[in-house]
Amino acid sequence: MSQTKMKPRVAFFDFTGCEGDQLQIINLEEKLLKLVEIVDIVSFREATSAHSDDYQIAFVEGSISRDHDAERLEEIRSNADTLVALGSCATIGGINAVRNSQDFDTVQKRAYGDDADRIDSWEDAKPAAEVVEVEYEIPGCPIDKDEFLRVVTDLVQGREPSLPKYPVCLECKLNENTCAFLREDICLGPVTRGGCDAVCVSEGTRCWGCRGLIDNPNENAAFDVLEEHGLSVEEVTEFYNMYFGWQQTAEVEQ
Amino acid sequence: MKILAKYEFDELVNKWIAEDPREVVGATHDGTKFVFDDIDDAEELRLDYDLTMLSPKKYFFPQRERLVQYDTNENDYAMVQDWSEESRIIVGIHPYDLVAIEQLDDIFIDAQGDEPYRRKRENSVLIGVTMQSVSEHSFAASMGTARTETGYDLLVTELEDTYAIEIGSEKGSGLLEEAPTKEASLEEVEAVEEQKAAVESKFEKGIEFSPKQLPSLLKEGYDAVEVWDEYADGCLSCGTCNVVCPTCYCFNVDVVDYMTDEVGETRRRWDGCLLEEFAAVAGGENFREERVARHRHRLMRKGNYLYERFGDIACVGCGRCTKQCVADVADPSEIYNELWRSVNA
Numbered sequence: 001m002s003q004t005k006m007k008p009r010v011a012f013f014d015f016t017g018c019e020g021d022q023l024q025i026i027n028l029e030e031k032l033l034k035l036v037e038i039v040d041i042v043s044f045r046e047a048t049s050a051h052s053d054d055y056q057i058a059f060v061e062g063s064i065s066r067d068h069d070a071e072r073l074e075e076i077r078s079n080a081d082t083l084v085a086l087g088s089c090a091t092i093g094g095i096n097a098v099r100n101s102q103d104f105d106t107v108q109k110r111a112y113g114d115d116a117d118r119i120d121s122w123e124d125a126k127p128a129a130e131v132v133e134v135e136y137e138i139p140g141c142p143i144d145k146d147e148f149l150r151v152v153t154d155l156v157q158g159r160e161p162s163l164p165k166y167p168v169c170l171e172c173k174l175n176e177n178t179c180a181f182l183r184e185d186i187c188l189g190p191v192t193r194g195g196c197d198a199v200c201v202s203e204g205t206r207c208w209g210c211r212g213l214i215d216n217p218n219e220n221a222a223f224d225v226l227e228e229h230g231l232s233v234e235e236v237t238e239f240y241n242m243y244f245g246w247q248q249t250a251e252v253e254q
Numbered sequence: 255m256k257i258l259a260k261y262e263f264d265e266l267v268n269k270w271i272a273e274d275p276r277e278v279v280g281a282t283h284d285g286t287k288f289v290f291d292d293i294d295d296a297e298e299l300r301l302d303y304d305l306t307m308l309s310p311k312k313y314f315f316p317q318r319e320r321l322v323q324y325d326t327n328e329n330d331y332a333m334v335q336d337w338s339e340e341s342r343i344i345v346g347i348h349p350y351d352l353v354a355i356e357q358l359d360d361i362f363i364d365a366q367g368d369e370p371y372r373r374k375r376e377n378s379v380l381i382g383v384t385m386q387s388v389s390e391h392s393f394a395a396s397m398g399t400a401r402t403e404t405g406y407d408l409l410v411t412e413l414e415d416t417y418a419i420e421i422g423s424e425k426g427s428g429l430l431e432e433a434p435t436k437e438a439s440l441e442e443v444e445a446v447e448e449q450k451a452a453v454e455s456k457f458e459k460g461i462e463f464s465p466k467q468l469p470s471l472l473k474e475g476y477d478a479v480e481v482w483d484e485y486a487d488g489c490l491s492c493g494t495c496n497v498v499c500p501t502c503y504c505f506n507v508d509v510v511d512y513m514t515d516e517v518g519e520t521r522r523r524w525d526g527c528l529l530e531e532f533a534a535v536a537g538g539e540n541f542r543e544e545r546v547a548r549h550r551h552r553l554m555r556k557g558n559y560l561y562e563r564f565g566d567i568a569c570v571g572c573g574r575c576t577k578q579c580v581a582d583v584a585d586p587s588e589i590y591n592e593l594w595r596s597v598n599a
């Protein structure tokens with residue numbers, strides 16, 4: 001790389017989430033060294049106590065679920081040239097958004113017991129793009145390390161990052177997995193955005209949909225398939241809601 | 255035709271494994287399904303399989319493959335070809351997959367001059383096997399591909415305690431040089447013929463007309479919207495029917511840099527015409543945006559377009575797409591039969 005080029009300054013922030021995506025970045029190991037060759041990391045709570053508000057690219061993890069979150073996110077937005085949402089919670093609400101379809105009082109009591117009243121949480125956990133403008137999204141629970149590096153590299157090189165449009169089934173088949181449906185299991189791979197190399201199915205389980213719905217899913221067909229494999233309408237909805245809840249509500253509202 | 259006792263055949267395979275510089279792979283069972291994979295011992299072969307997950311085309315045209323590495327740090331731009339030239343002995347290929355490989359040879363080698371494919375293909379030896387079991391999803395007999403007289407270097411047919419081995423090429427006969435083969439008797443030759451004929455009657459599925467009629471049927475049935483819609487409505491556009499198909503040859507090339515713009519590589523990955531972005535071109539146009547257009551396209555291609563271009567019916571009736579389509583809307587035999595009925599109604 002030509003030494004004259006300025007390295008972009010990059011910061012990481014977390015909201016409501018498990019910080020599993022930042023952990024993936026720490027786990028990049030030797031590739032982390034390559035990463036710091038192309039960017040300057042100025043804020044990354046998981047790895048360093050140093051912090052600066054002077055950055056070009058901000059990665060935000062976690063869903064947004066209270067006023068304080070929104071204020072912080074707005075400030076990050078105003079500091080950053082480019083905002084990238086990281087992981088399922090920040091891109092599609094993630095597991096946090098499961099509660100959006102449940103009774104809020106019950107949810108609060110279950111989570112905080114007697115302290116429930118002192119928590120100022122919103123009824124809905126929201127993806128970052130609901131609150132501020134987000135340029136790019138890296139989905140996944142957790143994110144795929146290589147996809148993260150690809151997006152960073154694209155941003156540094158001035159290219160437009162893009163996500164796969166194909167569903168999980170494609171990579172699943174390339175890996176010669178036995179289809180979950182052929183071993184009497186169920187799966188959301190046909191409607192979930194690919195790019196994860198179908199790791200969950202390759203490990204012997206099913207796709208849970210953590211990367212969110214593909215752009216134009218044939219949802220009627222997907223529902224039919226799940227029902228034919230023995231799920232009731234409620235069960236299909238529940239399976240769908242685990243990760244797709246926010247996207248589906250957003251779709252209905254459109 | 256040559257005869258080898260079964261144990262002698264196993265010894266021969268083990269000798270290849272031990273001594274031949276080529277890698278020995280074959281039809282085997284991985285605990286949950288039949289696949290083509292490396293074998294360390296002839297015992298791992300399962301020549302009685304019905305259908306493998308993917309066809310052996312993956313050995314010449316891998317699911318993912320690096321093509322070129324580039325490095326612009328060098329004073330002058332360096333670009334190195336970087337695909338593998340692996341060579342293999344592939345044991346246990348069913349006739350329909352042999353037919354599919356012959357079609358791919360026409361396309362990759364003769365029409366496209368694709369070197370990564372050609373090297374691996376020409377470095378490999380194809381050992382076919384007469385089918386012993388037939389998948390409930392397969393309709394190869396009706397496509398005329400449950401048996402073949404070409405496309406193999408050796409073709410093995412199981413008789414009682416022996417294997418009858420037909421020689422298809424010098425590459426094939428070379429493999430038998432040191433084996434204690436006997437010349438087949440007239441009875442044994444007849445027994446092999448009977449085996450091949452018997453297999454054809456084991457198929458539960460089939461197209462109800464001659465494959466020769468398929469190109470015309472598809473031309474006439476192109477606008478039979480009811481038939482196409484019926485299947486496309488349930489289609490998830492997942493691309494599975496493409497990537498499991500032994501004759502599909504589309505791929506996508508990505509440029510992947512190693513986190514700097516100076517060093518990187520190009521890679522290709524299997525692609526499929528059922529995927530939404532497949533026919534999208536720069537500028538945002540998509541030739542086949544509608545699900546039904548994509549779904550029909552695959553069946554048109556298999557039965558008409560490729561015939562027009564290369565003279566081959568590009569569905570060999572293996573049944574992989576039928577088996578793997580979770581929505582159960584991919585079965586070419588079912589769709590072609592329905593089209594046949596609709597056109598003849």
Ligand code: SF4
Pocket residue numbers: 168169170172173177178179180181187188189190198201206207580
């Ligand atoms: S296991 Fe899931 S992702 Fe894999 S092919 Fe089947 S439906 Fe698709």
Ligand code: SF4
Pocket residue numbers: 488489490491492493494495496528578579580581582583584
């Ligand atoms: S026909 Fe079946 S396998 Fe093919 S894309 Fe549609 S749903 Fe997937």
Ligand code: SF4
Pocket residue numbers: 495498499500501556568569570571572573574575576586
């Ligand atoms: S279209 Fe289906 S049945 Fe025909 S060759 Fe391809 S995978 Fe086999």
